[in-house]
Amino acid sequence: xxxxxxxxxxxxxxxxxxxxxxxxxxxxxxxxxxxxxxxxxxxxxxxxxxxxxxxxxxxxxxxxxxxxxxxxx
Amino acid sequence: xxxxxxxxxxxxxxxxxxxxxxxxxxxxxxxxxxxxxxxxxxxxxxxxxxxxxxxxxxxxxxxxxxxxxxxxxxxxxxxxxxxxxxxxxxxxxxxxxxxxxxxxxxxxxxxxxxxxxxxxxxxxxxxxxxxxxxxxxxxxxxxxxxxxxxxxxxxxxxxxxxxxxxxxxxxxxxxxxxxxxxxxxxxxxxxxxxxxxxxxxxxxxxxxxxxxxxxx
Numbered sequence: 314x315x316x317x318x319x320x321x322x323x324x325x326x327x328x329x330x331x332x333x334x335x336x337x338x339x340x341x342x343x344x345x346x347x348x349x350x351x352x353x354x355x356x357x358x359x360x361x362x363x364x365x366x367x368x369x370x371x372x373x374x375x376x377x378x379x380x381x382x383x384x385x386x
Numbered sequence: 387x388x389x390x391x392x393x394x395x396x397x398x399x400x401x402x403x404x405x406x407x408x409x410x411x412x413x414x415x416x417x418x419x420x421x422x423x424x425x426x427x428x429x430x431x432x433x434x435x436x437x438x439x440x441x442x443x444x445x446x447x448x449x450x451x452x453x454x455x456x457x458x459x460x461x462x463x464x465x466x467x468x469x470x471x472x473x474x475x476x477x478x479x480x481x482x483x484x485x486x487x488x489x490x491x492x493x494x495x496x497x498x499x500x501x502x503x504x505x506x507x508x509x510x511x512x513x514x515x516x517x518x519x520x521x522x523x524x525x526x527x528x529x530x531x532x533x534x535x536x537x538x539x540x541x542x543x544x545x546x547x548x549x550x551x552x553x554x555x556x557x558x559x560x561x562x563x564x565x566x567x568x569x570x571x572x573x574x575x576x577x578x579x580x581x582x583x584x585x586x587x588x589x590x591x592x593x594x595x596x597x598x599x600x601x602x
Contacts, residue, residue: 353459354414
């Protein structure tokens with residue numbers, strides 16, 4: 314997992330995506346801009362965050378979950 | 387007697403959609419569709435910890451900022467594990483100071499290599515040859531280059547091809563031999579006699595009606 318370490322904590326790039334999501338739901342393009350990460354990394358990372366229950370996907374937009382909020386303190 | 391069936395896989399061709407994939411990389415699991423909207427240079431190398439490949443990876447890392455200015459991402463591939471890729475790229479950084487900033491596919495199953503025709507048994511039965519696929523922002527294959535195991539790639543030629551393709555898309559022109567940005571471009575040849583007669587009067591630099599150039 315590129316966004317979540319084996320210990321369940323977000324990696325540096327995972328935390329950047331979660332912080333971007335914490336400021337409001339967004340499309341992968343918007344999250345990439347906010348997080349300062351390449352779009353391909355964000356598309357892949359958002360899939361991982363959603364699979365781990367840290368983000369929810371609604372159409373082409375993602376929002377952080379309570380579990381996700383808990384990981385960024 | 388047991389019948390041996392050889393699977394025939396058609397190679398990707400120019401102008402066709404790039405074969406979709408989902409692959410384990412040094413940057414996590416990536417799908418081809420993750421790169422939609424960006425151009426992509428997908429390239430294979432024979433193996434980690436080999437000399438020519440090391441020089442190529444340093445060279446790809448050096449042109450990465452230029453590629454990004456053109457909206458192009460890089461994605462490497464070989465039939466090695468993620469652990470091997472990580473160990474090799476860390477070694478390259480430690481020994482040469484060059485950080486490899488782009489992901490590398492660990493194609494142990496050879497799924498991507500086979501889909502893109504990167505395995506050439508006449509060169510090696512186990513290693514991918516040096517392929518370069520230039521894929522546009524709509525995920526159409528625009529250029530395919532194959533280099534043998536013994537010849538490292540020319541990064542300036544890869545940049546030149548991308549410049550030429552993006553110039554063609556933007557201005558609907560072609561580019562002549564040895565073209566580089568700033569040179570004159572070729573105006574598409576006329577399709578009718580009337581257009582040919584008009585062409586020579588249009589102020590282009592023409593050798594004849596079928597070969598006219600202009601400045602952009």
